[in-house]
Structure formats: C-alpha cells, structure tokens
Amino acid sequence: MIANIGFGLLVITIVTSLIAVITAIYGVTSKTRAMLETSRLAALSAFPLLSMSIAALITLLLSGKFEYVYVYQTTSLSMPVYLKIAALWGGQQGSLLFWCWLLSGFTFIVLIRKWKQDHDLLPWVIVVTNITLFFFMVLVLFFENPFLKYYIMYNGEVITSLFQPFHAITAHPTDGSGLNPLLRHYGMVVHPPMLYLGFVGFIIPFAYAIAALIEGRTDDRWLKATRRWSLTAWLFLSLGLVLGSRWAYDVLGWGGYWSWDPVEISAFMPWLTGTAYLHSMVMQDKRGLFKHWNVALIILTFCLVIFGTFLTRSGLFSSVHAFSESQIGPAFFIFIAVMFVVSLGLLLFRWSRLSSGYQIKSFFSRESAFLYNNLLFLAIFAICLLGVIFPILSELFTGQQVTVGPQFYESAAGPLFALLLLLMGIVPLTAWSTSSARNLGKTVWKPALISLIFPIAAVILGARNWIAVIAIWLAALVICVTLYDYIRSIGLRAANHHEPWWKAFLTLTTRNRRRYGGYIIHLGVALMGLGIIGIEFFQTQTQAMLKLGESLDLSGYTITYRDFQIADTPDGRNVARVEISIARNNQELKVVYPRIDYYYDSEQAVTIPGLRTTLADDLYVILVDWEPVTSEAATIKAFRNPLMNWFWIGSIVAVFGTLLALWPSRERKLNTKEAA
Amino acid sequence: MSNNTTLPQNRSKENPAFKINKFVIGGVLLLAAVVVLVVTSLKGNAQYYLTVDELLASPPGQYSNVRVSGVVLGDTIEYDAQHQVLKFTIANIPGDNAVIEEMGGIAQVLHNASTDPSASRLQIEYHDVKPDLLKNEAQAIVTGQLGVDGVFYAEELLLKCPSKYEEGLPEQSQNSR
Numbered sequence: 001m002i003a004n005i006g007f008g009l010l011v012i013t014i015v016t017s018l019i020a021v022i023t024a025i026y027g028v029t030s031k032t033r034a035m036l037e038t039s040r041l042a043a044l045s046a047f048p049l050l051s052m053s054i055a056a057l058i059t060l061l062l063s064g065k066f067e068y069v070y071v072y073q074t075t076s077l078s079m080p081v082y083l084k085i086a087a088l089w090g091g092q093q094g095s096l097l098f099w100c101w102l103l104s105g106f107t108f109i110v111l112i113r114k115w116k117q118d119h120d121l122l123p124w125v126i127v128v129t130n131i132t133l134f135f136f137m138v139l140v141l142f143f144e145n146p147f148l149k150y151y152i153m154y155n156g157e158v159i160t161s162l163f164q165p166f167h168a169i170t171a172h173p174t175d176g177s178g179l180n181p182l183l184r185h186y187g188m189v190v191h192p193p194m195l196y197l198g199f200v201g202f203i204i205p206f207a208y209a210i211a212a213l214i215e216g217r218t219d220d221r222w223l224k225a226t227r228r229w230s231l232t233a234w235l236f237l238s239l240g241l242v243l244g245s246r247w248a249y250d251v252l253g254w255g256g257y258w259s260w261d262p263v264e265i266s267a268f269m270p271w272l273t274g275t276a277y278l279h280s281m282v283m284q285d286k287r288g289l290f291k292h293w294n295v296a297l298i299i300l301t302f303c304l305v306i307f308g309t310f311l312t313r314s315g316l317f318s319s320v321h322a323f324s325e326s327q328i329g330p331a332f333f334i335f336i337a338v339m340f341v342v343s344l345g346l347l348l349f350r351w352s353r354l355s356s357g358y359q360i361k362s363f364f365s366r367e368s369a370f371l372y373n374n375l376l377f378l379a380i381f382a383i384c385l386l387g388v389i390f391p392i393l394s395e396l397f398t399g400q401q402v403t404v405g406p407q408f409y410e411s412a413a414g415p416l417f418a419l420l421l422l423l424m425g426i427v428p429l430t431a432w433s434t435s436s437a438r439n440l441g442k443t444v445w446k447p448a449l450i451s452l453i454f455p456i457a458a459v460i461l462g463a464r465n466w467i468a469v470i471a472i473w474l475a476a477l478v479i480c481v482t483l484y485d486y487i488r489s490i491g492l493r494a495a496n497h498h499e500p501w502w503k504a505f506l507t508l509t510t511r512n513r514r515r516y517g518g519y520i521i522h523l524g525v526a527l528m529g530l531g532i533i534g535i536e537f538f539q540t541q542t543q544a545m546l547k548l549g550e551s552l553d554l555s556g557y558t559i560t561y562r563d564f565q566i567a568d569t570p571d572g573r574n575v576a577r578v579e580i581s582i583a584r585n586n587q588e589l590k591v592v593y594p595r596i597d598y599y600y601d602s603e604q605a606v607t608i609p610g611l612r613t614t615l616a617d618d619l620y621v622i623l624v625d626w627e628p629v630t631s632e633a634a635t636i637k638a639f640r641n642p643l644m645n646w647f648w649i650g651s652i653v654a655v656f657g658t659l660l661a662l663w664p665s666r667e668r669k670l671n672t673k674e675a676a
Numbered sequence: 677m678s679n680n681t682t683l684p685q686n687r688s689k690e691n692p693a694f695k696i697n698k699f700v701i702g703g704v705l706l707l708a709a710v711v712v713l714v715v716t717s718l719k720g721n722a723q724y725y726l727t728v729d730e731l732l733a734s735p736p737g738q739y740s741n742v743r744v745s746g747v748v749l750g751d752t753i754e755y756d757a758q759h760q761v762l763k764f765t766i767a768n769i770p771g772d773n774a775v776i777e778e779m780g781g782i783a784q785v786l787h788n789a790s791t792d793p794s795a796s797r798l799q800i801e802y803h804d805v806k807p808d809l810l811k812n813e814a815q816a817i818v819t820g821q822l823g824v825d826g827v828f829y830a831e832e833l834l835l836k837c838p839s840k841y842e843e844g845l846p847e848q849s850q851n852s853r
Contacts, residue, residue: 182808254805363698375703379710386714391725401725401771403743404718405819405832412717416710543805545758596808605808624805625757635757637805 003068003147006056007162010097010147013049013104014137016042020130024123036123043126044111046104046133054101057094057146061087066173069148069160070094076178076601078571083179086188090179093146095192099309100136102200103129110204118225124211125204132203135335143328181599181606187247191240195267198237199305202274204229206302206343209295213346218353220284223294227281228662230298234274235658241267242651251608255541255620255639257647260406265384266308272384273301276377282514283370286432291354292347293374299343306336311388364440366430369423376420383412410536418474421529424522425451425477428485447484451476468537475533478526482519509660517661524654531647534617543624543637555640557619558583562591564626564634574598578623578634582612594623594636618644723819728768728798731822743819744828745769746798747786748835750812762802762833766816767795786813802830809835 020042027035057070061084066072074087074094089095107129115122140146148160150171158171179188205226212222244264245257258264277297280290310332362368386393387404394402429443454476455469463469494504509516544552551560563579577595581588592610599606612619617640624635723743726734731744746766753764769789770776779785789795790813800818810816810833818830 363702368699368702371699372702372706375706379706382710383714390722394722402722403725404721405723408717408721411721412710412713415713543760603811607805607808622805624760625755627757633758635760 002056002059003149006053006060007145007147009049009053009056010137010141013046013053013100014134014141016045016049017130017134017137020046021127021134024126024130028123039123039126040111040115043107043130046130047101047108050097050101050104054088054097057097058085058088061085064176066176067149067170069150070146072150072173072176074176074179076176076572078601079178079184080571082186082189083184086192087179089192089196090183090188091146093140093144095196096136096140096144097146098193099196099200100133100140102196103133103136103203106200106204107133114225118208118221120215121208121211121217121222121225124214125207128207128210129203132339135331139328139331143331175601178599178601181597181602181604182251184599184606185247185251187243187250191243191247194236194243195240198233198235198240199267199270199309201229201233201236202270202298202301202305205233206298209298210343210346213295213343213350216350216353218291218350220288223281223284227285230274230278230281231658231662234271234278235655235662237267237271237274238651238658239655241271242648246648250611251606255539255609255622255641256535257644260387260409262388263308263312265388265409266304266311269381269384269388270301270304270308272377272381273297273304276374276381277301279370279373279377283367287367289367290370290374292351295347295354296344297374299340299347302343303336303340306332306339310336362436364430364437366427366432369427369430373420373423373427376416376423380413380416383409383416387412417529418471421471421474421478421526424526425474425481428481428519444481447480448477450484451480463538465537468533471533471537472530475526475529478522478529482523482526486516486519513663514661517657517659517663520657520660521654522657524650524652524657527646527650527653529650530643531645531650534643534646535641538642539639541637541639543635545633545635547633552636552638554619554638556584557589557638557640558586559619559621559636559638561634561636564632572600574600576623576626578626578636580610580621580636582619582621592619592621594621596623613645615645617642725771727771728766728796730771731798731828732796736822736824740821741819742821743817744798745771745815745817747789748810748812748814748816749790749797752799753810755806757806760803760805762804762806762810763799764810764816765797765799766818767792767797769795769815782815786815799827800830800833801827802833804833807833807835 020039023035023039023042026032027039060068060071061075062081064071064075064077066075070091070093074090075084079087087094089098107126110125111122118125145162148162149164150173151159151161151165151168152171153159153165154167159165159168161168164170178184205222208222208226212218241264244267248254248259249257277294280294280297283289284291284294310329387409391401391403394400425448426440426444429447430440451473455473458469458472463472489508490501490504493499493508494501497504499507540555542552542554544550546552546561548561548564551558553559560581560583561578562581564577565579566574566576568574575595575597577593580592580594582590582592590612592612594610595608597606597608598604607622610621620639620641622637622639624637626634723741724739725743725745726739728744728746731739731742744766747769749765749767753762755762767789769785770779776782776785779788800816802818802820815836817834817836818828819832820828820830822828
C-alpha cells in the first residue's frame with residue numbers, strides 16, 4: 001500500500017515536471033501570465049510530491065518489509081536505525097530518487113524566493129531544472145524503480161515486479177542482505193548527501209546561465225543572483241570530497257585517503273571546474289572580464305556533474321563506490337550530449353553580445369593571476385579527464401585497452417598543483433589592473449623570506465627529497481604571504497582609524513567577507529597541502545608477525561602487541577581485536593585497538609585501523625591477520641603519516657572561510673528588511 | 677622631443693596585439709608544459725589492460741607492465757601472514773562489456789568462469805596485506821608482470837565484488853513460504 005502510494009507520487013511528479021516545461025515555454029513565447037503561474041505551481045509541486053514519496057520509501061526501509069527489492073538489498077534486521085535511513089542513498093534506485101528530491105527542493109527554494117525578482121529568467125530556469133528532473137524521473141520510473149517487489153512464479157522462479165503477476169505469490173524473505181559492510185559507517189550518513197548537495201547545487205547557476213543566454217541578457221545578473229548558490233554548492237562538494245577521504249582513512253585500512261579511482265576523480269572534476277568558476281566569477285563581477293568563459297565553465301561543470309553521477313552508476317569501473325551494473329548508461333550519454341550541445345550552441349549564438357570592453361593590461365596584475373589560476377585548474381581537469389577516459393580512447397584507436405594508475409595523475413598534475421600554490425602565494429600582493437614585476441617583488445620579499453623557515457626546518461629534520469622541500473616552501477609561502485597581507489591591512493586600518501587591532505581585525509573581516517573568506521580558504525588549502533606532502537613524501541611503514549608481548553619499531557615509535565580478543569556481536573559481526581601499545585622512549589603514549597570485523601551476512605571483512613593522531617604525525621596501525629588456533633601471533637602493519645592531521649585541520653579552516661564568504665552582508669540584510 | 681618619450685607608451689597601451697601576445701605566449705608555454713607532463717607521465721605509467729587469455733597468448737616479454745582482470749578461485753587462496761605473501765589463481769573472463777552483458781551480466785560471467793574447468797588460469801603472487809574483498813568469485817584486477825615461471829607478480833591488486841542480489845534471494849524466499 002505504502003509502496004503503491006510512493007510509486008503513484010512518482011508518476012504524478014513526472015507528469016508535473018513535463019507540464020512545468022511545456023507551460024513555461026508556452027507562457028514565455030505567448031506572454032501568457034496564467035501559463036507562467038501554472039508552470040510555477042507545477043514546478044513547485046515536485047518537491048512536496050517527491051518528499052512524500054521519499055517518506056514512503058523510508059517507511060518501508062524502517063519497516064523491514066523485505067519483500068520489497070530495495071529494502072531487501074540495502075537493509076537487514078541487524079542494521080541500526082540511522083543506517084536504515086541512510087540506506088535511502090545506499091543503492092542505485094534510492095540514490096537516484098534522493099537526487100531528484102534534492103533537485104526539486106533546490107528548484108522549490110529558487111521559485112519561492114526569487115519569483116518576483118527574476119521573473120524574466122525563472123521560466124527558463126524551470127525549463128532547465130525540470131527537463132533534468134524529467135530525465136532522472138524517467139530513470140527512476142522505467143529503469144531503477146525503488147518500489148519493486150519480489151514475486152514467486154508458479155514454476156518457482158523469483159521475479160521482481162511492480163504489480164502482482166498472474167498466478168504469482170509474494171516472496172517473503174526473513175532478512176535482507178543488508179548494506180555492503182564498507183558502507184555501514186557514520187560516514188555513510190554524511191558523505192553521500194554532501195556530495196549530492198554539491199552536485200545538484202551547481203544545476204541552479206547552470207539553469208540561470210542558460211536562462212540568461214536564451215533571453216539574451218548580457219549583464220551579470222544571472223551570475224550575481226547565483227553567486228551564493230555556486231559557493232554553497234562548492235562548499236558541499238568540497239565537504240563531500242573531504243568526508244569521503246576521512247571515511248577511507250578510517251575504515252578502508254590501506255593507510256591513505258585518496259586513491260585516484262575513477263569515481264573519486266569523477267567527483268573531483270566538477271570540483272576543479274567549479275573552483276575555476278568561483279574565481280573567474282570574481283573577475284566578471286569586479287572587472288567585467290571572462291563573460292564567455294564563465295558561461296562555458298558552468299556548462300562544463302553541469303555536464304561533469306551528470307557525468308559523475310553516471311560514472312558511479314554505470315558499473316564501468318571497479319571501485320569501492322560503484323553500484324551494481326545497470327542499463328542506464330546509454331540514456332545518460334544521450335542526456336549529457338544533448339545538454340552539452342544545446343548549451344554550447346546557445347553560447348555560440350550569443351557569443352558577440354557577451355564580449356567585454358576590458359583588456360588585461362599587465363602580466364603581473366591580479367587579473368592575469370586569475371587567468372592563470374583558471375588555466376591551471378582547467379589543465380588539471382584535462383589530465384583527470386584524459387586519465388579516466390584513456391582506456392576507452394586507447395581501445396578506440398589501438399584496439400587495446402590501456403589504463404593509467406595513480407602515479408600518472410600524481411606526476412602529471414603534481415607540478416600544476418605546485419604552480420597553483422605559487423599563484424595563491426603571490427596573489428594577495430598583486431594589484432588590480434597594473435602591476436609590475438618590480439612592484440610585486442618589493443612587497444613579496446619579506447613574507448617570502450619568512451616562509452623559507454619551513455623548508456629549512458624540513459631539511460634540518462632530515463628531509464632530503466628536493467621536490468618535497470620545494471612543495472613545503474610553496475605551502476609556507478601561501479601561509480606567510482596571506483597572514484602578512486592580513487596583518488599589514490589590520491595594522492594600516494588600526495593606525496588610520498585609531499582603533500585597537502582586534503577592532504580593526506573585526507571590521508576589516510566583516511566588511512570584506514568575500515575577500516578574507518577567500519584568503520582563509522587559501523590558508524586552509526595550504527595547510528591541507530602540508531598534510532598531503534607529509535603523507536605522499538614522508539610516509540614510512542613496517543610490518544611483522546608478532547607474538548604476544550613482542551614489538552616492532554617504526555621511526556622512533558615502539559609498537560607492542562599486548563592482547564587479542566575475538567567475539568561475535570549481536571549485530572551479526574565477528575570482531576577480532578588486538579590491543580596495541582604505542583610508545584616512544586619507553587614512555588607509553590596511547591593504546592589503540594585495530595580490528596577486523598567480519599560480517600556473516602555478506603561474508604565480508606572490514607579492516608579498521610587503530611589511530612594515534614598528533615599535530616606532528618599519525619600512527620596508523622592495522623591488524624592484518626592472526627593465527628586462528630592459538631591466536632597468540634598476529635600480523636601487524638603500521639604506517640607513520642607525518643603532518644596528516646593538517647589535512648583535516650586545513651579542511652576545517654577552508655570550510656570556515658567559505659562560511660565567512662557566504663555570510664550575507666549587512667547591506668543585504670537591510671535591503672531585505674526594507675523590502676519586507 | 678615629446679614624440680620620442682610618448683611613443684613607447686602608446687605602443688604598450690594602445691596596441692592590444694602586443695599585450696595579447698604576452699598572454700598567448702604564456703598560455704602556449706603552459707599548454708606545452710602540460711603536454712610534456714602528460715606524455716612523460718603516460719610513458720612510465722600506462723598499462724595494457726588484458727584478459728588472461730590475451731596475456732597467455734602474447735609472446736613472453738612483450739608487456740613489462742600490464743593489468744589483467746579475472747575471477748578469483750576461492751579454493752586457491754593461500755596467505756602466508758608472517759611474510760605477507762598472497763597466492764591465488766584467477767580464471768579468464770571476457771574483457772568486453774558488451775560480451776559480458778550478452779552473457780547475462782558480470783555476476784553470471786564470474787560465476788560461470790569460476791566453475792568452468794576449461795577456462796585458462798593464471799597464478800598470482802602478491803606481497804602485501806590480504807585485501808578484505810578477496811574471496812571466491814570476486815573480480816580481481818592485478819597490475820604487474822608475468823614472470824618466466826608463468827606466475828604473475830602483482831604490484832597492485834584491486835577487487836570488485838558483484839552484487840549478489842540477483843542470486844541471493846531464491847534460497848531465502850523459498851525457505852519462508
């Protein structure tokens with residue numbers, strides 16, 4: 001019954017999305033106000049309709065009605081409630097529905113808040129968002145229906161169907177197969193929704209850009225109206241990526257956080273173009289530059305979002321992220337191709353109207369720094385795209401599939417990341433419009449000199465890899481220059497306004513939220529860079545089979561195997577846990593408990609490391625294996641990841657910076673109050 | 677006199693071609709750097725992706741660094757935890773996605789290949805921690821090289837487990853009425 005209602009609501013939604021598209025186009029072309037209102041209502045209705053459908057699916061997931069295919073596949077009796085809810089996005093069907101729901105929700109917010117203000121653009125925004133919604137609803141309804149049930153035919157064959165076939169009886173499994181054990185983690189609650197919020201969030205600025213192109217509006221209104229959307233989408237996408245890294249670090253037990261797997265890259269690519277867009281957006285805003293470029297970037301980002309959604313679901317790649325293989329691949333390709341060609345066609349059609357009268361004058365100006373920032377992000381994106389599609393390309397041209405591994409991305413994109421750090425380092429000290437190498441040199445030498453302390457310290461501490469030392473210097477340069485510029489500005493303001501420094505700091509920051517928000521993000525990224533340099537260049541590892549009481553040494557630490565326990569848990573796991581003492585200079589620092597959880601229902605083990613984290617380094621200890629009979633000996637593997645903690649600290653700093661940049665300014669608040 | 681001093685300024689301010697050139701040169705340099713980076717990185721890190729059949733059919737020594745995909749035979753898994761030496765055997769599965777679809781999907785293909793005694797096999801040796809996902813009928817993707825002894829020495833091991841949903845149900849559903 002609940003499933004039938006849920007399904008019925010989906011059918012209504014696909015109809016309303018189609019109505020919204022048709023009435024919007026008709027309403028605009030015939031200038032009929034009533035039609036536009038109809039379109040708005042139809043578009044608005046998708047959100048409550050899908051919310052109810054989602055509620056129906058969650059009810060089923062919680063109820064443990066395993067006759068429903070999706071409930072059977074993603075939940076089991078032993079799973080806790082929070083994971084049963086998270087199972088909503090734990091499988092193909094549910095996650096597609098969740099995607100649709102987010103899209104309808106974002107459209108809803110735009111239509112509620114901006115209908116009067118952007119009345120000329122919004123009908124086209126409805127068209128774009130609802131065509132996308134329609135496409136995804138087709139997938140949900142005809143390919144990946146979350147409300148199917150198991151039936152047993154008269155010949156004993158089990159089939160899945162929406163309605164009861166003739167002579168068939170409902171199957172009643174007693175327990176579900178449950179979510180893949182790797183997904184049974186708190187990360188499951190936050191990582192996928194954040195990523196989806198980021199993905200879907202970029203559709204709104206894209207829809208505005210297309211609306212502006214269709215209407216022939218050449219001003220910056222589409223961009224300014226969606227500035228905060230873009231930043232919010234970027235924030236969620238960044239959070240999704242970082243949380244995914246943390247999850248991998250915490251449960252996958254290979255000592256790392258990022259493995260350049262195709263699905264990771266497919267979420268990273270829209271982040272790269274989205275980041276480029278955030279920067280070039282500033283240029284259009286402040287200087288009227290890059291108008292074509294911005295439209296092109298947001299089109300590219302949208303297509304990459306759809307491409308990323310597709311890659312995860314196609315089963316084309318082997319990955320921890322991959323869903324089971326599916327028939328929806330060709331549909332996705334057609335959709336991406338059509339959206340790409342139509343949007344690009346529109347851009348070319350409006351090309352001449354978009355040109356700006358401004359030229360970049362100086363090679364060392366801030367404008368050219370932004371230009372190079374964009375080129376670098378695009379270059380990194382191109383490398384990622386090439387790596388992902390290389391097997392397909394090579395098969396097309398040579399008949400042999402050739403793949404590339406993580407080393408390809410690291411050696412091809414690494415130097416470009418270093419150049420980005422360099423740009424980040426000098427950009428706060430460049431001036432708009434005109435600036436010469438000499439002027440830049442005059443301001444930059446002081447903080448640059450201070451920043452040398454970091455690489456010198458690294459060399460004294462034993463770093464001999466010159467690439468790593470240069471990378472450390474670049475990250476240090478960003479930190480020093482940004483802080484130097486900040487402190488200098490505070491000092492100037494304090495002197496000019498006779499304010500105490502803390503007041504100067506507050507007014508400066510709150511009056512220039514986007515500027516300082518951006519700098520704080522840069523600081524965070526530089527700190528993350530230190531973490532990446534630490535783990536990539538200075539990771540050490542060791543492994544040994546230890547008897548009780550024996551220990552192994554790793555970079556000055558003593559890791560002692562003290563105890564072993566094995567037991568079944570009520571939620572269907574067999575947990576093998578060792579007690580490990582971490583000591584340095586005969587002084588115990590921490591006791592950690594690496595373990596292996598074996599899930600009986602899915603016959604799969606999950607390795608969970610024991611972790612000791614400090615600002616200097618992480619000690620990451622894994623239980624590899626143990627002797628089944630005596631359980632006296634266990635194989636232990638340990639990693640030391642220097643500076644790793646700065647990666648997570650940096651990401652928190654970057655989030656804080658983004659929030660600062662997002663915070664509405666005072667004038668804006670006043671405006672809305674007056675309007676009310 | 678005044679002409680002499682203003683001329684160079686005019687040139688740099690009002691001749692956009694001069695200005696653009698500098699950026700074009702910068703852009704071309706960057707592009708060239710990226711191309712060089714990509715090409716050099718590809719040279720060292722690209723691996724042919726072969727099936728077991730293709731690898732065994734190739735003349736010895738043709739591929740120094742290669743990636744092979746096959747299905748894990750559960751009975752063959754041996755792990756020496758003390759020295760962290762993992763040995764197992766994989767059986768050939770088709771490499772073409774279209775063929776796999778035709779044969780009833782990857783889960784079916786893996787199941788058939790693991791029970792087919794005539795499928796060609798390859799012994800794998802891998803020196804590292806035994807991955808959690810290594811089990812019977814998992815799809816293994818190994819990167820490394822084929823030794824003269826016919827054993828494939830893997831440097832990297834990726835595993836992919838097909839969803840068991842399709843076959844998983846009948847047992848359970850038949851147990852309960």
